[in-house]
Amino acid sequence: MAATSSSDSDGGKGESSEANSKWLDSLSDSMANIHTFSACLALADFHGDGEYKLAMGDLGPDGRQPRLKVLKGHTVVSQKPLPDLPAAAVSFLMASHEPRTPALAIASGPCVYVYKNLKPYFKFSLPLLPTNPLEQDLWNQAKEDQIDPLTLKEMLEGIREKAEVPLSVQSLRFLPLELSEMEAFVNQHKSKSIRRQSQLEEEHMPTVTAEKANEEIKPCHCPEITSTVITTMTTLKKNLADEDAVSCLVLGTENKELLVLDPEAFTILAKMSLPSVPVFLEASGQFDVEFRLAAACRNGSIYILRRDSKRPKYCIELGAQPVGLVGVHKVLVVGSNQDSLHGFTYKGKRLWTVQMPAAILAMNLLEQRFRGLQAVMAALANEEVRIYHDKVLLNVIRTPEAVTSLCFGRYGREDNTLIMTTLGGGLIIKILKRTAVFAEGGGEAGPPPSQAIKLNVPRKTRLYVDQTLREREAGTAMHRTFQADLYLLRLRAARAYVQALESSLSPVSLTAREPLKLHAVVQGLGPTFKLTLHLQNTSTARPILGLVVCFLYNEVLYALPRAFFKVPLLVPGLNYPLETFVKSLSDKGISDIIKVLVLREGQSTPLLSAHINMPMSEGLAAD
Numbered sequence: 001m002a003a004t005s006s007s008d009s010d011g012g013k014g015e016s017s018e019a020n021s022k023w024l025d026s027l028s029d030s031m032a033n034i035h036t037f038s039a040c041l042a043l044a045d046f047h048g049d050g051e052y053k054l055a056m057g058d059l060g061p062d063g064r065q066p067r068l069k070v071l072k073g074h075t076v077v078s079q080k081p082l083p084d085l086p087a088a089a090v091s092f093l094m095a096s097h098e099p100r101t102p103a104l105a106i107a108s109g110p111c112v113y114v115y116k117n118l119k120p121y122f123k124f125s126l127p128l129l130p131t132n133p134l135e136q137d138l139w140n141q142a143k144e145d146q147i148d149p150l151t152l153k154e155m156l157e158g159i160r161e162k163a164e165v166p167l168s169v170q171s172l173r174f175l176p177l178e179l180s181e182m183e184a185f186v187n188q189h190k191s192k193s194i195r196r197q198s199q200l201e202e203e204h205m206p207t208v209t210a211e212k213a214n215e216e217i218k219p220c221h222c223p224e225i226t227s228t229v230i231t232t233m234t235t236l237k238k239n240l241a242d243e244d245a246v247s248c249l250v251l252g253t254e255n256k257e258l259l260v261l262d263p264e265a266f267t268i269l270a271k272m273s274l275p276s277v278p279v280f281l282e283a284s285g286q287f288d289v290e291f292r293l294a295a296a297c298r299n300g301s302i303y304i305l306r307r308d309s310k311r312p313k314y315c316i317e318l319g320a321q322p323v324g325l326v327g328v329h330k331v332l333v334v335g336s337n338q339d340s341l342h343g344f345t346y347k348g349k350r351l352w353t354v355q356m357p358a359a360i361l362a363m364n365l366l367e368q369r370f371r372g373l374q375a376v377m378a379a380l381a382n383e384e385v386r387i388y389h390d391k392v393l394l395n396v397i398r399t400p401e402a403v404t405s406l407c408f409g410r411y412g413r414e415d416n417t418l419i420m421t422t423l424g425g426g427l428i429i430k431i432l433k434r435t436a437v438f439a440e441g442g443g444e445a446g447p448p449p450s451q452a453i454k455l456n457v458p459r460k461t462r463l464y465v466d467q468t469l470r471e472r473e474a475g476t477a478m479h480r481t482f483q484a485d486l487y488l489l490r491l492r493a494a495r496a497y498v499q500a501l502e503s504s505l506s507p508v509s510l511t512a513r514e515p516l517k518l519h520a521v522v523q524g525l526g527p528t529f530k531l532t533l534h535l536q537n538t539s540t541a542r543p544i545l546g547l548v549v550c551f552l553y554n555e556v557l558y559a560l561p562r563a564f565f566k567v568p569l570l571v572p573g574l575n576y577p578l579e580t581f582v583k584s585l586s587d588k589g590i591s592d593i594i595k596v597l598v599l600r601e602g603q604s605t606p607l608l609s610a611h612i613n614m615p616m617s618e619g620l621a622a623d
Contacts, residue, residue, distance in 0.1 A: 022395060022436035023418070025429075027074050030400070032427035034069070035059045036086075038324075038362045039232065039280075041407035041419065044091035046070075046118050048101040052410045053077070054419060055104050055118070057086025061425065068106055070118055073412060074429075078118065084109030088233035092247040094263045105249055107230040112249065112261075124266045126228055126253060131168055134159050139170070143190040149182035228255035234281040238263060239288040248287050252278030252295060258305065260287060272305050274312065280325035282332065292346055294332055296322035302334060304346055316348045324363025326376050331390070333376045335360040341378060343390060352391040358382035361423075364406040368416060373438060377418075379403035385420065387438065394438040401426055514547075514607050515539045516570075518598060526584050526617025533578040533596060533610075537570035544570040547607070549578060552595040558614070559583045567598075584617040591616045 040057035047053075054071040066082040087107040094103050094116075104115040114122040138155055141147045147155075156171050167175075170189055177185055232252040237245050248269065249261040256277055260270040269287065276297035285291030285307075293305045295312075300321055303312035316332075324335035331351060332344045339359050343351040362379040366387060375389045385397040385406070401422040411417035416432035471478065515538040523530040537544050547567040551560055560582055570576060582594065591614045597606040 022433055022438075023397065024431040024433060026417070026431050027427060027429040028400070029074070029428075030422070030424065030426040032421075033061065033425045034421045034427050035061060035063075035425050036405050036421055038364045038405045038407065039088040040086050041405055042089045042091045042104060043407060043409040043411055043419075044102040044104065046091070046102065046104060046115075048099050050413065052412060053118075054407070054411060055089060055091070057082065057089045057106055057108070059085055066108065068113075068115075082106065082108045082113070083111070084229075087230050090233060090235050090249070092235045092249065092263065093244060094246065096246055100244055105233065107233040107251065110229050112230065112233070112251065112266075114266075122266060124261065126230065126251075126259075127268070129228055129255065132159060135167055135171055139190060142186055149186050150179065152186065153182065228253045228257075230254075232278055232281045234283050236260065236283040236291055236293075237286045239286050241286060250281055250283055250293065252281055258293060258295060272310055274303055275299065276301065280322060282325050282327040284327060294325065294327065294346070296325045296334065302332065302344070304348070314346070314348045316344050318342070323360050324378070326363055326365050328365065328374045328376060328390075333363075333388075335363050335378060341376070341388065341391075354388065354391045356380055356386070358384070361402060361404055362406050364408060366408045366418075368432075368438075370415075371437075375438065377406050377408065379406055379420070389438070397430070399428060403428070514544055514600070516544070516598060516608055518596070518608055518610055520596060520610055520612050522582075522612060522615065526615070529582045529584070529614065531580050531582050531594075531612070533580075535567065535570065535576045535578060535598070536574070537572045539572045541572060543572060546601045548599050548601055550597045550599060551580075552597065553582075554592050557584065557586050557590060557592050558594065559585055566601075582614070584614075586617070589616050 034056065036056050036058050040059075042055045043052055044055070045052050046055065051072065056069050056071070058067045058069045060066055063085065066085050068078075068080040068082055068086075069076050070078045085108065089104065089106050091102045091104055093100060094114075101117065103121065104118065106113045106115070110126045112124040113120065114124070135156065138147070138152055138159075142149075142152050153175060156167065156175060160167050160171075160175070170192070174182070174185055174189075230251050231254055234250050235247040236250050238248050239246070246263050248263050251259040251261065252274075253259065254277055256274045258270075258272040258274065258278065258281075259268050261267070262269050272293070274295055274297060276299035278295040278297050280296040282294040283291060287307075290307050294302055295305070296302045298321070300318045302316040302318065302322065302325070304314040304316070305311075306313050316334075318334065318336050320336040320338045322334055323337055326333045330346065332346065334342045334344065336342065337359070339356045341354045341356065341360075343353070345351060356378065358380040360378050361381055364377050366375045366377050367373065373389070375387050375394055377385060377387050379385050379402070381402055383399050383402050385399060385403055386393060387395040387397075397418075399420065399422065401424055403420045404423050405421045407419045409417065411419060411429070414431050416434075418430040418432065420428040420430075422428065517536045517538050519534050521532045521534070523532070533549065535549075547570070549565055549567055551563045553560065553563075560580060562580055565578075565580075567578070568576070584591075594612045594614055596610045596612060598608050599606050
């Protein structure tokens with residue numbers, strides 16, 4: 001593919017030629033007539049000839065002419081009509097035997113159309129939705145002429161208001177009819193099996209007129225209205241994490257379910273329920289080992305599901321509608337309609353948030369495998385495409401028109417190709433230069449400027465050299481000595497801790513029955529000191545009664561008016577100050593330790609204790 005220099009820029013670095021050298025313009029066609037979004041683009045070597053092609057589900061200019069288009073180079077090589085609007089397109093490997101040619105899966109309406117060598121191979125249809133048993137019983141009675149049409153209408157209206165399962169298409173067409181038209185409708189349709197539609201089709205159900213009441217029931221788009229429709233699709237590795245490993249299809253449906261399909265038999269391997277309709281999916285892991293599915297739903301939440309879980313394990317509430325979901329390593333990057341990007345862990349913890357200058361129109365993953373780089377591309381309404389690594393802006397691409405879909409990967413024989421479609425139906429193809437390096441902070445490569453500052457390193461002295469030689473010669477012995485001293489220190493600390501627990505030397509009680517906390521404050525210059533004990537009950541709801549406080553001291557040095565007194569009832573959470581006075585009897589400026597013991601009446605073992613280092617009596621020293 002021919003290419004010319006691009007006019008793109010790195011974040012915040014102006015329009016210099018060095019900053020604009022990362023991308024080459026391969027194609028810019030404003031008349032390509034392509035209308036699609038990122039989920040409907042897939043790059044793969046569909047024929048096994050080494051030439052990667054782009055397959056896309058095209059909605060058509062007015063959304064009424066859906067087609068499967070295949071691009072090779074700059075031209076559309078094939079077009080195939082689709083029965084309904086496409087929801088997603090993925091390439092996946094169905095089997096491990098040779099030739100290992102990937103297949104293409106297009107989700108359209110209630111079906112998944114699988115193509116091998118870009119030729120129709122298999123059609124998977126979603127299972128039928130269960131009908132309401134009460135509704136089925138009413139139509140069976142109408143078939144046997146056991147109830148009249150007016151009674152049938154009244155009972156169907158009651159079911160419609162209270163039942164959790166929606167009514168079928170037949171009942172929904174019957175309810176708005178006039179009394180004169182009901183009998184003819186019942187006679188025509190009572191022998192037919194009732195069929196239920198999806199929730200989305202029920203919301204967009206056309207108004208039934210008298211002329212259309214007796215016509216055959218036909219869906220608006222889908223060939224089979226008995227099943228739900230697919231809203232999103234992705235792939236999940238089956239049993240290996242290799243790039244060319246066999247993958248399963250993961251479908252999100254309008255019926256608030258996730259389905260995992262077998263890649264060979266296309267049977268349903270797993271079915272999971274969601275609180276809302278999924279619109280974006282991200283999968284990681286392997287189905288046979290361990291996997292995680294992240295589903296962004298219409299209720300503004302992201303649900304995380306794991307293996308063997310029928311319902312979500314974690315929930316992330318955005319507070320806004322999601323417009324994109326991309327998995328980057330172990331981080332989920334979510335775009336919201338509040339013009340912001342959010343980074344979350346798979347357990348729901350918010351890591352960062354970046355505010356965008358305009359609304360986000362499309363998102364996708366940019367991955368350079370040989371450099372190990374994974375970044376997020378976000379197309380904005382201000383005609384920019386921004387590339388972020390976490391919350392750091394790496395590159396900004398300016399386009400002539402707002403971009404509605406993004407796809408990055410191998411195209412043709414170029415490894416790093418960026419394909420974009422615009423709002424007006426244009427097609428833009430850019431090639432990343434092989435010498436291009438995305439660097440944080442606007443694309444400046446190399447070490448930071450602070451690294452060039454020389455440090456004032458002192459010269460090596462003779463003592464330093466001698467110590468270095470000594471450490472080299474006796475390194476093993478020094479290490480053994482250090483380890484022995486470290487073990488001895490740990491042993492002494494453990495023994496002291498055990499002794500403190502056994503003798504209740506800690507100021508905090510460790511027993512569950514009397515959870516207490518004690519600390520003491522000494523005030524004064526001497527010879528008389530004020531000693532205040534703060535005792536607290538740390539339990540949540542149980543008061544403590546029957547405690548006493550005892551002081552142990554040298555009677556030659558100190559005198560206390562009360563060396564033993566009872567403690568009042570301790571209410572949980574309150575701090576009780578207990579005050580007493582200590583008089584110093586020594587005139588030589590000698591100080592000692594006073595021990596405070598908290599005991600329960602009738603027991604000799606203290607619950608907790610404190611050692612108070614009494615200060616010197618400055619009053620006596622002054623005399």
